Amino acid sequence: MDPRTTLDAAALKALAHPLRITLLERLRVDGPATASNLARALGESSGATSYHLRALARAGLVVEDPRRGKGRERWWRPAAGRVDIRHDAALGDVEASAARDWIIDEVTRRRIAWIERWQHERDGLAPAWRDASVAADAVLRLSPEDLHALADELFAVITRYQARPASDGELVRLILHALPQAVAQEVTDDAAS
Numbered sequence: 001m002d003p004r005t006t007l008d009a010a011a012l013k014a015l016a017h018p019l020r021i022t023l024l025e026r027l028r029v030d031g032p033a034t035a036s037n038l039a040r041a042l043g044e045s046s047g048a049t050s051y052h053l054r055a056l057a058r059a060g061l062v063v064e065d066p067r068r069g070k071g072r073e074r075w076w077r078p079a080a081g082r083v084d085i086r087h088d089a090a091l092g093d094v095e096a097s098a099a100r101d102w103i104i105d106e107v108t109r110r111r112i113a114w115i116e117r118w119q120h121e122r123d124g125l126a127p128a129w130r131d132a133s134v135a136a137d138a139v140l141r142l143s144p145e146d147l148h149a150l151a152d153e154l155f156a157v158i159t160r161y162q163a164r165p166a167s168d169g170e171l172v173r174l175i176l177h178a179l180p181q182a183v184a185q186e187v188t189d190d191a192a193s
Helices: 009-015 018-030 035-042 046-058 094-124 127-132 144-163 181-192
Strands: 002-007 062-064 075-078 080-085
Touching (some): 002 009, 002 144, 018 035, 018 062, 046 062, 080 094, 080 144
Parallel strands (some): 002 080
Antiparallel strands (some): 062 075
């Protein structure tokens, strides 16, 4: 599996659909699956999941897993471990820009919902998991080049942990945003007024 894929305009347009985002997410979290497996898990028809998986495959976001399945059974897996959205990939393409913005909004909404669920359910976690969970931020003074280097270093560490053999541990979701403070400050200032 490639370590990462960067979405171009065509891939942005292909991913801009709620079921496609869900399918890609399920494959990333749960591992390879067939359209029928995904349909049952999501309460969708296998025709719908198959159609959307093929659209994701045309965009290079999922690939068939030839090590699995027999006969006509098609197993799918993510094409990459990480998906990057570059803002300049949509420049000059109104549809791709709209798709990029929708994807970012949708993914952000899902992440916030996941964090809120964790907040409401954390008291039910085992003490070791409550103590190990981290919700923090840091403020750094960086240039754009520094931020690229920091992100590359962080993802190198993340990739190293992803490559480790499966353990008895739980799935852990790491959410990382590194955004210029000026943008965050404007949001805070707007909320305060």
